[in-house]
Amino acid sequence: GAVVSQHPSRVICKSGTSVKIECRSLDFQATTMFWYRQFPKQSLMLMATSNEGSKATYEQGVEKDKFLINHASLTLSTLTVTSAHPEDSSFYICSARDVAKNIQYFGAGTRLSVL
Amino acid sequence: GENVEQHPSTLSVQEGDSAVIKCTYSDSASNYFPWYKQELGKGPQLIIDIRSNVGEKKDQRIAVTLNKTAKHFSLHITETQPEDSAVYFCAASIGDSTLTFGKGTMLLVSP
Numbered sequence: 001g002a003v004v005s006q007h008p009s010r011v012i013c014k015s016g017t018s019v020k021i022e023c024r025s026l027d028f029q030a031t032t033m034f035w036y037r038q039f040p041k042q043s044l045m046l047m048a049t050s051n052e053g054s055k056a057t058y059e060q061g062v063e064k065d066k067f068l069i070n071h072a073s074l075t076l077s078t079l080t081v082t083s084a085h086p087e088d089s090s091f092y093i094c095s096a097r098d099v100a101k102n103i104q105y106f107g108a109g110t111r112l113s114v115l
Numbered sequence: 116g117e118n119v120e121q122h123p124s125t126l127s128v129q130e131g132d133s134a135v136i137k138c139t140y141s142d143s144a145s146n147y148f149p150w151y152k153q154e155l156g157k158g159p160q161l162i163i164d165i166r167s168n169v170g171e172k173k174d175q176r177i178a179v180t181l182n183k184t185a186k187h188f189s190l191h192i193t194e195t196q197p198e199d200s201a202v203y204f205c206a207a208s209i210g211d212s213t214l215t216f217g218k219g220t221m222l223l224v225s226p
Contacts, residue, residue, distance in 0.1 A: 006158070032214070043204065044159070045220045093158050102147065102211055106158040 003027055006098045006107025013084055015113055021079045021110045023094030029074035030096035034104070035067070036092045050077040084114045117142040118208050121217025129225055134195050136220045138205035139187040145207040148188045149214070150179060153202045162203075163190070183185045 003026040013019050023033055031052045036044040048069050049057040056069035066088075068080040077096075081088055096104040118141040128134050140148075146167035151159035165172045165188065172179050178197045180192040192199055202221050206214040 004158075032211075041221075042214045046213060049213060095158075097211065099211070103161065103164065103226060104149070104214060106151070109156070109158040111156070 004094065004107045006094050006103045006110060008110060009108060010111045010113075012113045012115065015085050016083055019081045019112060021081075021092055021094070021112075022077070023077045023096065023107050025075045025096040025098075027099045027103075028096075028100065030077075031074060031099060032097045033071060033077040034095045034097075035069060035077075035079050036086065036093045036095070038109075044093065046078075046088060066107055081112065084112070086114045089114045117145060117207055117215040119205060119215050119217045121205050121220060123220060124218065125221045125223070127223045127225065128195050130195060130197060132195055134192045134199070134222055134224075136190045136203055136205070136222070137187060138189070138207075138217050139185075140207040140215075141186070142207070142209065143183075143186060144209045145186075146210065147208045148179070148181060149206050149207065150190050151204045153204065153219075154183075159204060165189070192222075195222075197224050199226050200224045 005024045007022050033050040035047045037047050038044050047062045048070040050069045052071045058064045066103050071077040091109050093109040095104050097104045121138045124161050149164035152162045154158040163177050165181050176193045181188040200223050202219045204219050205217040208214045
């Protein structure tokens with residue numbers, strides 16, 4: 001089936017640094033990708049919808065200057081956590097929609113730990 | 116907006132038993148209902164989905180049923196195995212709108 005690749009799977013960084021997470025759709029072109037955040041033992045919380053060639057749509061309460069999203073091609077979206085702080089430590093998951101099938105596939109997630 | 120309720124939050128069964136997870140949704144216009152399995156430390160994996168033009172769909176040991184009148188849908192896993200242990204999420208959407216997820220069910224299958 002379709003595959004969404006997410007890298008890195010794990011990142012540990014110092015407070016104040018920026019971290020970039022990549023999400024690639026390998027088997028289909030994705031005009032729309034999504035970024036989620038997941039806290040332990042909780043459901044997925046949608047952060048933003050990434051649209052190829054246009055600005056991302058952020059959910060209420062998500063700081064767009066903090067979480068920069070770029071969707072420069074039909075197969076790649078990136079999330080940059082700028083000036084990361086310990087409270088940004090979380091599990092971040094991307095997904096991509098296969099428009100032809102109207103199915104959303106998820107990446108393997110990125111565990112971010114900010115020291 | 117759409118609201119999806121999922122029950123139970125945890126479910127423990129013996130290997131070989133069946134497991135049923137139920138979800139209800141609020142928006143009658145919703146027409147796409149996927150189920151995802153998430154293992155510890157991994158991303159969710161689509162295991163089965165159903166669209167509102169059918170009432171039931173099966174894939175080997177997994178089946179999903181949809182009752183549009185009552186606005187609920189269920190995941191059925193038969194002959195459970197320890198490797199079925201994971202967190203299962205239901206979701207609902209209208210067409211290609213964003214998915215609304217349930218809060219998840221932790222399924223534990225004991226050998």
